Structure formats: structure tokens, C-alpha cells
Amino acid sequence: MQRLGDFKLPHFFNYPPYFTLQPVRETRDKQVQLWKELILDYCRNQKIFVIGLEDDFPLFSNPVIERSLSHEAKELFLAALVNEGRAEWMDKGHKKCLILWMRIQDWAEYIINFVKENGFEDGVMTVEDIRSGIESRGTDLAGIDRTVLMRALRLLEQKGKATIFKGTSTDDEGVKFSV
Amino acid sequence: MADDWLPPASLTPSARPVLLRGEIERFTLPAVDLEAEENVSLTTLRSGLLILTSHRLLWIHEPSVSGRSIPLAAVIHVFHPKKSMRSMFASPRVRIQVAAGTDGKVGAKGTNSEVITVVMRGKSDPDVFIGKLWEVLRAREWEATQKDTSDEMERGEGSEMGPGSRVRMPVVGVSGILRKEQELWESTDKSLQEAFQDLNALMSKAKEMVMLAEKMRQKLLSGSSSQLNANDEDTDSKQDIQDWLLSVGIVSPVTKESAGALYHQQLSRQLADFVKLPLEKAGGMIALIDVYCLFNRARGTELISPEDLLQACAIWEKFDVPIMLRKFDSGVMVIQNKAHSDEEVFARITALAMKSDALRMGISPTDAALMLGIAPALAKEHLLTMESKGMLCRDVSPDGFRFYINLFKEIDPRDIHMAKADGIIQMWVSVACVSA
Known part of the structure; x- marks a missing residue:
């Protein structure tokens, strides 16, 4: 079994047509579907939030069979994720893509559970604490993309479950939970 | 009723005539009736295609793939059409007197004679037809062929071959030149004697060429059978040459001149017959471009244009032929067997x-x-x-x-x-x- 770091790759990663954009509609639909699953799976496993289309992304080439995706194919597969709300373009030129391997509402729920488990109800935390504090170690919150985190926190604020305090800089923004 | 008063003509499955050795098509007329005006016991042959060749007058009924022939050797006289008020409005008629047996059957050795009337239902000009007919009658090419055949018989050559295999001999290149030469000769009165000598010289050369080609083929045949286990590549190339020798040669290509308005129809039928063999070899499907090359090679000097080929293929839809033209999504065109799956x-x-x-x-x-x-x-x-x-x-x-x-x-x-x-x-x- 081929691996990418500690990620277990599926067998079809060695199937050369997987790396060529298929022109026939039905075949391509299936190909796109398999790429979406693999991208989300890999990003979840490796805690990757941003894919740069112009950077070397390990998933987009397979040195074993000497195949790699064309720029067109990469953009098409990511666009399919964007259409489903599982990713967002970060710029107009589609050079960077934010991968939501967990949806924003799922993140919000995850944060609530995290808060409850660690007894932070009615307490105050800084945003940086959530991303790199001792409590978040070993959870999916460790190293979470700041954009994604802020979006989840704002969603909680809308629901009245959190209040965000503006600090003097982005570093000391604070959150008060009221679960 | 006797409707077999004319000898039958053998046809290909596509209703093209099977020509005799050295026979060339000269003129084609659509929608022609053949009547025996003075003998009512002989059934009129209605609406067929009339082909004038260097040897025969052929009448072909395409829907039923049947045909009749009048050997030109049997023609005694061609009447000049009467110019009358009546003839201005009726279909043009050309009357031909031919030798026939006592039972009315037409043949060169008959003692009696019949008058056959060629009735042109189409809008054809009878004068052009009569002109061509006279030309062919004057040339008397059928006699040259008969002489050739008897010569060969005397020398005892080619007796193992059927007459069919001799027709297929690779003589097109030379015969094409021959024909051009002959046409030139027919149109000029000057230096007729000189030209005639040239022609004879060419004729004898042509015969030598044919004999040479035949000898090569024989040699290749015996060579390949005696050393079957010899080098494969060698055998292959021998096979190639042999195929080439056999495949070269449509003796009488359909031309715009000989078929006139019926050119594409006749070409289409000839192509249908021709393509059968290469199609079989190619496994039931062959690229149109390959057919174009093969067909033109076989036609020798009378090359056809790609448009003509395409039109000829398109007409197949109207005939009952076992092949069809197919266009792939990419635009590539092929000829394939209808049975091809x-x-x-x-x-x-x-x-x-x-x-x-x-x-x-x-x-x-x-x-x-x-x-x-x-x-x-x-x-x-x-x-x-x-x-x-x-x-x-x-x-x-x-x-x-x-x-x-x-x-x-x-x-x-x-x-x-x-x-x-x-x-x-x-x-x-x-x-x-x-x-x-």
C-alpha cells in the first residue's frame, strides 16, 4: 500500500487515467467525485486548510506511475468542491483554495463540544489559545486556519453562544462563550 | 414469347458488365428500349441501360441485375435516322440490322437478319450515339482480340489459365496509353499508316509486358510454395509483389467520356465490385483514403477525383450493395461491410x-x-x-x-x-x- 506521509492512499491512485481529465461526461463525473473524496480525506488527515494551485501539492502527482494533474484538472476538481460548499476560492485568480474538510457549522459545533469538555463555559479565551493552547492539543482545533476559526466563532456569535472582543491587534482578540 | 433472342451478358453483383478481354466501354445511354420491329414474336426489352463497348452493345436491366448483349461482329448495317415531323416529337430511334439465326436469335454466324430498334426514352442525342457506334464499328477491335486468342492457342501458352485470369492481367498502364494512342489515331486522317505501325509496335510490346508480368507471378508462386519455411520476410515481400501484380488492373475504367451523365452511378457500381476484395483483406473496414489510392492505381491513367469517389460512395444507399460509407465523429470516413459488427x-x-x-x-x-x-x-x-x-x-x-x-x-x-x-x-x- 502506497502512503503519503502517514496517509494511506487508495489503490486507484496508481491508475494512470485518474490523472488525465476524462472527456466523456459520465466517466468524468465519477473521476471528479473520487478526487473530491480523496482531497477532503487527505486534508482532514493532514490538517491542511489551504491548497495553492501553483505550489507542489503532494496529492496532485504520483511519482510511482509518473503522472501528475494538469492545472486545468486541479482547478476543475477544486471548483467541484467549491460548488458543494466544501471549499472556497481565496482570490479571484483561483490561485489559492480554502478547503473546508469540516463545514463551518460543524466547526462551530466542534468548538462548543471542546468548550464544554474543558469547562470553558462562561470563560474567556483568546483566539490564539484555541488554535495553539494546551487544551486544543490532539484535537482538530490544533493549528486550525485562522479564517476558518473566525468564521465558526462569528457563527456562534450570531447564535448568541459567543461574544468576540476586539483587541488592539488580531493577536489578542478574545472570545467569551455563553453556552 | 421469346425474350432470349439476344444472348445474355454476364454481370457483376452490382450490375456492372463483365467485360471480355481487351473490351473497353465507349458510350452509355440511359432508359433505352430494344425492339425487334419486324418480328413481333420477339419481346421488346424495356428501359435498360445501353453500354456501347469496343466489342458489344450491352443492354442492362439494373433492378433485376440481368443483361443482354449484341456482338458488334453481328452488326450488318446502321440506318441513318429519318428526319420527319413525327421523329421530332417521338423518342429518338436508331435502327440497326444484325445477323440472326432462322429462329430470330441474334448471333454473328446467323444467315438471316433482324432489325433492332434502339429507342432512347431519355433526352439523349441519337447523332452522338451513331457517331460513336460508327467509330467502334470501323475500329473492329473484336477481331484483334480473336486473333490474339487464336495466336496464343497455337503457341500453347496460357492454356492452364482460365480466360478470367487473363482478363485480370496487369495491363492497365500500357492499355491506357494504347487507348489514348488509338483515340488520337481515330481522330486524325494524316499519317494514318505511320500511326498504325506505332500502334502495332506498342501492341506487341504490351503483349510482352503481360507475358513478363505473368512469368514473374508464376515464378513467385512456385518459389514461395517450394520454400515455405524460408525467411518469412522474404515470403511476405513476394506475397506483396504477387498481390500487386494481381490487383493492378481494371481493364475498362468507367470514365466521364464513356458514361456521360451516368458517370457517378456506373462508377459507384464499379467501385462496389472493386472494393470487395480489399475490404475482406482489411477485416471488414477500410479507410476511404486507402480505397481512393487502390482504386486509382487500378484505374491506371483514368484517375478520379476525391469528390467523384465520395459521390460514388453516397449513391450506394440507393443500390442493394452489401457495403456502406461510414463517417466517424472525428470526421474520418471508412467503407465497411454492412454485416460488420x-x-x-x-x-x-x-x-x-x-x-x-x-x-x-x-x-x-x-x-x-x-x-x-x-x-x-x-x-x-x-x-x-x-x-x-x-x-x-x-x-x-x-x-x-x-x-x-x-x-x-x-x-x-x-x-x-x-x-x-x-x-x-x-x-x-x-x-x-x-x-x-
Whole structure:
């Protein structure tokens, strides 16, 4: 079994047509579907939030069979994720893509559970604490993309479950939970 | 009623005449009736195609693929058409007196005679026809052929061959030149004697050429059978030369001059007959471009244009011929047997793509072409068709353009690690992922 770091790759990663954009509609639909699953799976496993289309992304080439995706194919597969709300373009030129391997509402729920488990109800935390504090170690919150985190926190604020305090800089923004 | 008063003419399945040795088509008229005006017991032959050749007058009924012939040797007299008020409005008629037996059957050795009236229902000019008829009658080419045949018989040559095989001899290049030469001679009165000598010289050369070609073929035949186990390549090239010698030569190509308005129809029928053999060899499908080359090579000097070929193929829809023109999505055009089945070809390609090497490396158009015995361009068309049907999918890389069995449809997206893989996926995994 081929691996990418500690990620277990599926067998079809060695199937050369997987790396060529298929022109026939039905075949391509299936190909796109398999790429979406693999991208989300890999990003979840490796805690990757941003894919740069112009950077070397390990998933987009397979040195074993000497195949790699064309720029067109990469953009098409990511666009399919964007259409489903599982990713967002970060710029107009589609050079960077934010991968939501967990949806924003799922993140919000995850944060609530995290808060409850660690007894932070009615307490105050800084945003940086959530991303790199001792409590978040070993959870999916460790190293979470700041954009994604802020979006989840704002969603909680809308629901009245959190209040965000503006600090003097982005570093000391604070959150008060009221679960 | 006697409707067999004219000797039958043998035809090809496409209703083209089977010509005698050295016989050339000169003129074609549509919608012609043949009447025996003075003998009512002989049935009128209605609305057929009249072909004037250097040897015969042929009347062909295309729908029933049947034909009758009048040997020109039997023609005694051609009457000049009467110019009268009546003839201005009726269909043009040309009356020909021919030798016939006492029972009215037409033949060169008859003691009686019949007057046959050629009634032109189409809008044809009788004067042109009469002009051509006179030209052919004056040339008396059938006599030259008879003499040739008896000469050969005396020398005892070619007696093992049937007459059919002699007709197919590769004489087109020279016979084309011969014919041009002859036409020139017919149109000029000056230096007739000189030209006649040239012609005779050419004729004898032509015969030598034919004999040489025949000798080569014989030698190749005996050579290849005596050393069957010899070098394969050698045998192959001998086979090629032999095929070439046999395949060269449509003795009387249909030309715009001889067929006139019926050119494309006649060409279409001739092509249908011609293409049968190459089609068989090519496995039921052959590229139009290849047919164009083969056909023109066989026609010698009377080349046809690509448009003519295309039109001739298009007319097949109207005939009952076992072949058809097919256009692939890519625009590539082929001629194929109507019985040719894509499914059978697809099954063979699928089997090829399932071999363990092909599972790992895919197949190229060349691989498929080698297996099917067809041109790579055609094999690629098959592969693309299979791709569009979801049977194959493509792999484009610096190594080239290859096709794989389509695994996409077999993979369950909820189980991308394929824990429950079976069937073809299992096969592929066991072959392709072992080394990885």
C-alpha cells in the first residue's frame, strides 16, 4: 500500500487515467467525485486548510506511475468542491483554495463540544489559545486556519453562544462563550 | 414469347458488365428500349441501360441485375435516322440490322437478319450515339482480340489459365496509353499508316509486358510454395509483389467520356465490385483514403477525383450493395461491410485491454491495430468510440495517448480504499499495485 506521509492512499491512485481529465461526461463525473473524496480525506488527515494551485501539492502527482494533474484538472476538481460548499476560492485568480474538510457549522459545533469538555463555559479565551493552547492539543482545533476559526466563532456569535472582543491587534482578540 | 433472342451478358453483383478481354466501354445511354420491329414474336426489352463497348452493345436491366448483349461482329448495317415531323416529337430511334439465326436469335454466324430498334426514352442525342457506334464499328477491335486468342492457342501458352485470369492481367498502364494512342489515331486522317505501325509496335510490346508480368507471378508462386519455411520476410515481400501484380488492373475504367451523365452511378457500381476484395483483406473496414489510392492505381491513367469517389460512395444507399460509407465523429470516413459488427470488435479490444500487461500499461492505437489487423487510425476510432460508451478511458502523458479499461464506474466513492473490491478491480489491483 502506497502512503503519503502517514496517509494511506487508495489503490486507484496508481491508475494512470485518474490523472488525465476524462472527456466523456459520465466517466468524468465519477473521476471528479473520487478526487473530491480523496482531497477532503487527505486534508482532514493532514490538517491542511489551504491548497495553492501553483505550489507542489503532494496529492496532485504520483511519482510511482509518473503522472501528475494538469492545472486545468486541479482547478476543475477544486471548483467541484467549491460548488458543494466544501471549499472556497481565496482570490479571484483561483490561485489559492480554502478547503473546508469540516463545514463551518460543524466547526462551530466542534468548538462548543471542546468548550464544554474543558469547562470553558462562561470563560474567556483568546483566539490564539484555541488554535495553539494546551487544551486544543490532539484535537482538530490544533493549528486550525485562522479564517476558518473566525468564521465558526462569528457563527456562534450570531447564535448568541459567543461574544468576540476586539483587541488592539488580531493577536489578542478574545472570545467569551455563553453556552 | 421469346425474350432470349439476344444472348445474355454476364454481370457483376452490382450490375456492372463483365467485360471480355481487351473490351473497353465507349458510350452509355440511359432508359433505352430494344425492339425487334419486324418480328413481333420477339419481346421488346424495356428501359435498360445501353453500354456501347469496343466489342458489344450491352443492354442492362439494373433492378433485376440481368443483361443482354449484341456482338458488334453481328452488326450488318446502321440506318441513318429519318428526319420527319413525327421523329421530332417521338423518342429518338436508331435502327440497326444484325445477323440472326432462322429462329430470330441474334448471333454473328446467323444467315438471316433482324432489325433492332434502339429507342432512347431519355433526352439523349441519337447523332452522338451513331457517331460513336460508327467509330467502334470501323475500329473492329473484336477481331484483334480473336486473333490474339487464336495466336496464343497455337503457341500453347496460357492454356492452364482460365480466360478470367487473363482478363485480370496487369495491363492497365500500357492499355491506357494504347487507348489514348488509338483515340488520337481515330481522330486524325494524316499519317494514318505511320500511326498504325506505332500502334502495332506498342501492341506487341504490351503483349510482352503481360507475358513478363505473368512469368514473374508464376515464378513467385512456385518459389514461395517450394520454400515455405524460408525467411518469412522474404515470403511476405513476394506475397506483396504477387498481390500487386494481381490487383493492378481494371481493364475498362468507367470514365466521364464513356458514361456521360451516368458517370457517378456506373462508377459507384464499379467501385462496389472493386472494393470487395480489399475490404475482406482489411477485416471488414477500410479507410476511404486507402480505397481512393487502390482504386486509382487500378484505374491506371483514368484517375478520379476525391469528390467523384465520395459521390460514388453516397449513391450506394440507393443500390442493394452489401457495403456502406461510414463517417466517424472525428470526421474520418471508412467503407465497411454492412454485416460488420462494432460489438464484435469491441469485445476483442476489451479482451486485449484485460490482459495483465494492458491492465498495468494500457493499450495504444497501434496495439489495437496490430491485433485487429487494421490501420492505426481506424483502431483509434474504435478506441474513441469505446471511450464514448464508457468502456475505456484515456491516459495522456509524455509517453503518449493510451487507453485503459474503465475502472471509474467500478469504484464505490464511499469506499475509496476499496476494502470490498472484487471482479475487475480485484484483477487490476493484483496486477497493477503489486510493484507499488
